[in-house]
Amino acid sequence: MLKTRLDLDRIRTARRVIDPMFLDTPLFRCDALGRPLGCAVSIKLETANPVRSFKARGTELVASRLSDQGRAAAVCASAGNLGQALGWSGSRRGLDVTVVASRQAPAAKLDRIRALGAELELVDGDFEMARERAASIARQRGIRLVEDSRDIETCEGAATIGLELARQASSFDAVLIALGGGAMATGVGHVLKALAPGVEVICVQPHGAPAMTRSWHQRRVIATDSADTIADGVAGRYPIPAVLDDLLKVADDAVLVQEASIIAGMRMLLEHAGLVVEPSAALGVAAILEDPDRFADRHVVTIICGSNVDLNNYHQWVRP
Known part of the structure; x- marks a missing residue:
């Protein structure tokens, strides 16, 4: 095995x-x-x-489990695709989704995150800076931090x-x-x-x-x-x-x-x-x-x- x-x-x-x-x-x-x-x-x-990527296969699992647990919100850092996927999966299960992304991310991805109903927060720096900010938001609000690959x-x-x-x-x-x-x-x-x-x-x-x-x-x-x-x-x-x-x-x-x-x-x-x-x-x-x-x-x-x-x-x- x-x-x-x-x-x-x-x-x-x-x-x-x-x-x-x-x-x-x-x-x-x-x-x-x-x-x-x-x-x-x-x-x-x-x-x-x-969402034009494979990422929703994972966010569908995340959002389903959060909904089953009675959780109301989640936050993630994203280069663009995970944020879109979590926004899509979360909105269909009544979850408030916050996405933290770098200002350097492609504008098309950022626009799609907003269009899919997620709250978008932009940070200076790269994806790793976004990941630090997302973790901080999760602690402050007491909500689920969704971490791609770690979860x-x-x-x-x-x-x-x-x-x-x-x-x-x-x-x-x-x-x-x-x-x-x-x-x-x-x-x-x-x-x-x-x-x-x-x-x-x-x-x-x-x-x-x-x-x-x-x-x-x-x-x-x-x-x-x-x-x-x-x-x-x-x-x-x-x-x-x-x-x-x-x-x-x-x-x-x-x-x-x-x-x-x-x-x-x-x-x-x-x-x-x-x-x-x-x-x-x-x-x-x-x-x-x-x-x-x-x-x-x-x-x-x-x-x-x-x-x-x-x-x-x-x-x-x-x-x-």
Whole structure:
């Protein structure tokens, strides 16, 4: 039995709590993308939902449990996607949701958080400053602090992606997962190692935000002084020890990619798959671009984890 904080039975049960609109997302082979990459590529599309990312799989669990406990409010720090997801899940269960974000976060994400009914507080500095402020609000108001990756619900909600992948695991041999705080990587990795151990679990992070990848390779928490990447959704600086412990058990590799490769990946997903994605969602394609020999003639799944992107920035990035 795989020893992590996650539990396969709880993950299976989670599917009954999560709104079905976030489940059974498309998984399809995209030959138009695979041909220029030199391998077979299948896309797991986690963006065709009201919050445009996989995050609601976890916030549905969080909000459901808070509602069952009679709790009325929650707060989180967010680079953008978690805040949208918690706002959506909370509003449907009568929860007052506060989201703390950096002023540097993409305006499109901040506008969506407001539109989904959450109270938004902005702080100077990066995501780690937002996390400190969210913890302070939780203490002051006596409300639930929702911490992505630290809270097991966020990991086990994301792990339901793994259940869906495992059904078709005989058709592919590797999955590429964007690595930030680690909820998706540990969740999907846990399920695949339990149900499809032959599938290689490869985590991908930008060179400009390498904290979790460095920690995985050195098998201890390595914090960084800064994060400098367009992939804002994975730009944390302080890995959570318990999450790293889980990641060490379920990931086969963790790699870093350059910003130019992320942009090239975004462009390829638009040109060959018709997908507008945020930078974090292009990390898997970037990994193939940087190490084509590793993936040559293999069948790889890449998880398209989010499409909340500032259009002005996006047009600048993908313009040839």
